[in-house]
Amino acid sequence: MAIDDGYILRARVSAFGYGKAIYLKLKDGNTVVYAHLSKFWPELENYLDQQRSKNKEYRIDQQFTSQQFPVERGQIIGYSGKTGIGYPHLHFEIRDPQNQPVNPLQYYQAIFKDQTAPRLFQLAFFPMDYRSLINKHSDTVFFEMGGGNQFRLADTLFFTGKIGLALKSYDQAGGVSNEFSFYRAEMRIDDSLVYSVRYDRFSYEQSEKVELDKNFALWRQGRGIFHNFFIHPENNLPHYDNGLPESGIINHRELTEGIHHLSVKIFDYSNNSASFETYFRSGSLPGLNYDLFRWIEDELFIRLFTGEKLDRITVQQRNQTGSWTDVPFRQDLVELEHDNIFYYTFALAPAHSSEVNMLKIEGMKGSEIPSFPLFLNSAEKRTVSDSLPVFETTGYTIMNNWLELAFRLHHPRPITLLSELNKQVPEIFWFPVDEEIFQINIPIRTYLNHREVLERVFNLQLENLYYVDRDHQGKIVSSDQLFSAVFPPMALYEDAGILINSIDSFEKHPLPKKSKAAAKIYDLQPFTQAVDGGVWISLTLPSENSLSRGIGLYYWDPKKGWQFIPAKFDSAARSFKTRVTSLEKFTLIQDTIPPTILPAQSLNLASVQGQNSLVKFFIKDELSGIQTESLIQIYLDSQWQLFEYDPEEDFITLEIPSGITQPATLQISAEDNVGNRTMKVFRIN
Numbered sequence: 096m097a098i099d100d101g102y103i104l105r106a107r108v109s110a111f112g113y114g115k116a117i118y119l120k121l122k123d124g125n126t127v128v129y130a131h132l133s134k135f136w137p138e139l140e141n142y143l144d145q146q147r148s149k150n151k152e153y154r155i156d157q158q159f160t161s162q163q164f165p166v167e168r169g170q171i172i173g174y175s176g177k178t179g180i181g182y183p184h185l186h187f188e189i190r191d192p193q194n195q196p197v198n199p200l201q202y203y204q205a206i207f208k209d210q211t212a213p214r215l216f217q218l219a220f221f222p223m224d225y226r227s228l229i230n231k232h233s234d235t236v237f238f239e240m241g242g243g244n245q246f247r248l249a250d251t252l253f254f255t256g257k258i259g260l261a262l263k264s265y266d267q268a269g270g271v272s273n274e275f276s277f278y279r280a281e282m283r284i285d286d287s288l289v290y291s292v293r294y295d296r297f298s299y300e301q302s303e304k305v306e307l308d309k310n311f312a313l314w315r316q317g318r319g320i321f322h323n324f325f326i327h328p329e330n331n332l333p334h335y336d337n338g339l340p341e342s343g344i345i346n347h348r349e350l351t352e353g354i355h356h357l358s359v360k361i362f363d364y365s366n367n368s369a370s371f372e373t374y375f376r377s378g379s380l381p382g383l384n385y386d387l388f389r390w391i392e393d394e395l396f397i398r399l400f401t402g403e404k405l406d407r408i409t410v411q412q413r414n415q416t417g418s419w420t421d422v423p424f425r426q427d428l429v430e431l432e433h434d435n436i437f438y439y440t441f442a443l444a445p446a447h448s449s450e451v452n453m454l455k456i457e458g459m460k461g462s463e464i465p466s467f468p469l470f471l472n473s474a475e476k477r478t479v480s481d482s483l484p485v486f487e488t489t490g491y492t493i494m495n496n497w498l499e500l501a502f503r504l505h506h507p508r509p510i511t512l513l514s515e516l517n518k519q520v521p522e523i524f525w526f527p528v529d530e531e532i533f534q535i536n537i538p539i540r541t542y543l544n545h546r547e548v549l550e551r552v553f554n555l556q557l558e559n560l561y562y563v564d565r566d567h568q569g570k571i572v573s574s575d576q577l578f579s580a581v582f583p584p585m586a587l588y589e590d591a592g593i594l595i596n597s598i599d600s601f602e603k604h605p606l607p608k609k610s611k612a613a614a615k616i617y618d619l620q621p622f623t624q625a626v627d628g629g630v631w632i633s634l635t636l637p638s639e640n641s642l643s644r645g646i647g648l649y650y651w652d653p654k655k656g657w658q659f660i661p662a663k664f665d666s667a668a669r670s671f672k673t674r675v676t677s678l679e680k681f682t683l684i685q686d687t688i689p690p691t692i693l694p695a696q697s698l699n700l701a702s703v704q705g706q707n708s709l710v711k712f713f714i715k716d717e718l719s720g721i722q723t724e725s726l727i728q729i730y731l732d733s734q735w736q737l738f739e740y741d742p743e744e745d746f747i748t749l750e751i752p753s754g755i756t757q758p759a760t761l762q763i764s765a766e767d768n769v770g771n772r773t774m775k776v777f778r779i780n
Contacts, residue, residue, distance in 0.1 A: 096169050098127055103164035103172070106135065106143060107156040110724045110740040113186065114179025117172055120161070126194065130186035133176025139164055144737055151735045153724035180743065196297045198278070200364045209268045212367040213277045215240040217263040219313060219321055220252065223344060225497035225536040226524045227256025231380065231467060233499060233536060235313075240371065248373035251354070253465065255380050258345040261310040261321035266363045277361040277369075282324045282343055285356050290324050290343030291336035303627060303676070304332050307588065312623035315677075317653075324359060329588045329627065345377070352378035353462040376464055381405065382526070383458060383469040384510045387440065394425050395473060397456070398440040401466065404432070405439065405458035412445050412473070413453040413530075422454065445473045453530050469510070470530045485512070488553045493560075493621045496590045498542050500535045500553060501528075509533070516552065520545050539592030559595045563587060571595050578617040578681070581631040588627050593678070594620045604651050606684060607718045613637075613646045613683035626676050634683055635670040645687045647719050647769045648673060651680040659719045659768050689771035690716040692763055695746065708751045710779070712763060715745040719768040730762045731755065731779070751779060 097119055104126060105118035113130035117139075120126050134140050147155050166172055177183040189199045200207055221235040222228060229236050230253050240246045260282070265274040279293040292308075307330040310321040325343030326335055335342070345357075355377055360370040387398035399408070408428060411419040425442040432438070445454060452473040458466035487503040506512050513525050513533065522541040527533050539562045542549055550556060563569035569582040573595050580595070598604075598616035606612060614634060634648060648662040648671040660681075662673035671683065695711035714727065721727065721742065729736040729749060739748045751759070759779040766772040 097166045097172050099123070099168045101127075101166060102161045103139065103159050103166065105156070105158050106139060107154075108143060108147065109154050109156075109179060110742050112179050115173070115176070116179075116186075119166065119172065124192040125197075126190040126192075128186070128188035128190065129173055130188075131175070131177055131179050131181060131184060132173040133178065135173045136171055139172070148735070148737050153727075153738070153740065178739075178741075191296070194299075196299075198295050198364070200278075201295075207365070209363060209365040210367065211267050211269045211363075212244040213264055213266040213361050213363055213369040214242050214244060215246050215262070215264050215361075215369050215371055216242055217318075217321070218246075218248070218371065219261045219263075219310070220254075221259050221261070222494075223257035223259050225494075225499075225538055227254075227258055228380065228526070229254060229258060231465075231526065232528070233494075233534065244369035246371035248371065250373075252373065252375040253380070254345055254375050254377050255347050257341075257347075260324045260343070260345065260357075260359070261313060262324060262359065262361075263319055263321045264361055264369065266361075268363075276320075276322070278364045280322070280324070280359065280361040282359045283357070284345065284350070288337075290326070292334045293336065294334055296333055298333070301332055304330055306625040308332055308334065311625040315623045327588060345375070347377040347379065350377045352460075352464060376462070378460070378462060378464040379403070380464065380526075381458060381460065381466040382510075383456060383466050384514065385469065385471070388471065394442045394444055396440070396442050397471070398438055399456065399458075399469070400436050400438045401458065402436060403460060404437050405466065406461040408439055408441070408456065408458050410443055410445075411455045411457075413455070419455060447473075467526050470527060484554060486553050488555050491555065491557075493539075493592050493594055495621075495624065496539050496562075496592055498537045498539055498557075498560075498592060500537065500555070502533055502535070502553060503531045504533050505531065519548060540590075542592075557594070561593045561595070563591050563593050565590050569593075573597055573617055575615075577614065577635045577637060579633045580619055581633075583628060583631070586626060586628045586630055588625055591624050592621075593624070594618075596620070598680070604680065605656070607657065607686075609688050610718055611685040613640055613685050616651070616680050616682045618680045619678040622678050624678055626678065629674045629676050630678070631672065631674050632681060633670050633672045634681060635668065636683065644685070645719075645769045645771055646683055646685045647671070649682055649684050650675070651682075657682070657684060657718070659722070661722060661768070684718065686718040686767065686769050687771060688717060689773040690714055690721060690765040690767050692765055692773050692775045694777060708753065710749050710751060710761075712747050712749070713745060714740075714747055714763075714765050716765070716767040716771075719771075721765060722768045726766045726768075728764045732759050755779070 099121045101119050101121040103117060104120040107116050115132040116128060116130040117135065118126055118128055143155055143157065147153065175185045188196050189202065190196050218238040218240055219235055220229050222233050238248055264277060266277050267274060281288055282290040307327040308323060310323050313321045326338065326340055328340040353376060354374055356374055358370065358372040360368055362368045381401045381403040383399050383401050385397060385399050387396060389396050410422040412422050413419055422443050422445050425444050429440040430437065454471045454473050456469040483505040485506050487505060488500060489503060490501045492499040517523060520541065523535050523537050525533055525535040543562050559574060561571040563582045565587050566584055568584055570579060571593055572579045575597065596618045598618055601612055604616060614637060648660045649657040650660055652658050660673055662671040664671055693713040695713055724740050727740060727747060729738050736749060757780060761777045761779050764772060764774040
């Protein structure tokens, strides 16, 4: 029903998107949108059907004057349904005179009663640049919150660098099971408000920026919807009270070193709230090195040095079960300082073992900030196998604009070796993870500038790794020159490392039955990289491929398999080109199977019978799909017919007009996205 007096400004019909939708202009200047309707009120329905039949087109988008379809408050204007995309529901919007959607609950405060608080499900902390760590690691850290509305994290976290926080939470209203976002939220560090958001207004021109408000990377990893509690520099959405870039990022360089209190509170529109709190320590983590390691009789003398003053040092030894036990000092710790370098000398008497001789040494600053661990083998002489490489790379990960390398270091003085590498490549950030296990984080641009040295040291070949500068156009090309991706200026939200690999086998990405591969798979990574303005990709048919009919461009969906992408084919270059808004696996597939057309009412495939004037047909294409309604055409005794199409359930519904001569001839044709066509003729009784 119309929520106030006004007139129908616009009505549109499509099998996709909003389906059947009404745009009602109210007397106060606002516009109300009702979408996914099953039908309009008779006068409007008949008018639109006449126009659709006249134009012989399923889809229509019609504008009206204030005199054509005026309505009064309470008047029935349509019926809810499930046209377009989604389950049966009413999509209801209120838009301001500038056509921006506003929070509709502001108009229903008197009748909307909700006493159900939002719920907290999962918390994530993650590094924002290559020098940032959480608890001495660069991995994202998750905490389960249980689904309640109060949560306190007992563990005290250690943050260094820039750390982001994201929260998975849902709001609910009393009496319904729907899950939706909170209305407003705030985050405080100690007593300072560092982030505040409130959802009152939105603009469809900024739709893509939702990938910055919510956490795109976690969503792409299949972890659900997390809300970012910081403002990305390219996020210009109107929701934030303090819109300064990087507001909300936990940056240890902007905090006093030591312990801090972190709290987050979220609210629904009725002011029900949920909250959590925790403490974290913030500061730089000292690295330890040594220049003395000597046995004198049964005592081991060690001298450490570091760039920061330590409050205490602990030493542990790994026993045969793998656990660590404390090793006491045999003499008092001696501290010396020279040129801002602090030296610490001490003696130990670790237990000798034929199997285990590993020591772990850690320091602690006065602000309770721990150092990185130093692992030393207490054997008097340590041998290293000549068959092992000095740097044994075990894996790598591309993170936005930096590269993370994990490796084992087979060398008696690993810290000294890494320090020497640091002199050649100053921008790298390395740290120990465990015995002989290290990680180096390198900005992608630095890696490419020192590619020859780093690839030789780490025995790593990343020839297809590129650096894309957000402010300039970038182009990457596969090693066989058949795939390319062009990144226009502002295509990404930030500078990024992009990797392109080709995959010969379809074993892990199986083709649909009765289809053929027309190219390799080209994997554009990282798939967690959000895209702003879009990327132009081009994929060329290999010269040895003589396939032509039915070939299309596809991307891999882990849940649905290969999905068709509309693309323009250049016959001279034998290439497919299109714009994409995410980094995926792409390939070319030949589809020669036309759509299936079957009557839903009868097992007799030649005739259709029904008890009323409605007949229903099953229309489905297994691979390339039916992209638009215009690819389906229906004629009854040579007259074009209007029909309803449900692309999600693969049905069309047709109302047979009264007074036709029986038996009538019904002709249905359907064409898929690569030109395969089916035409069926039925007899209507």
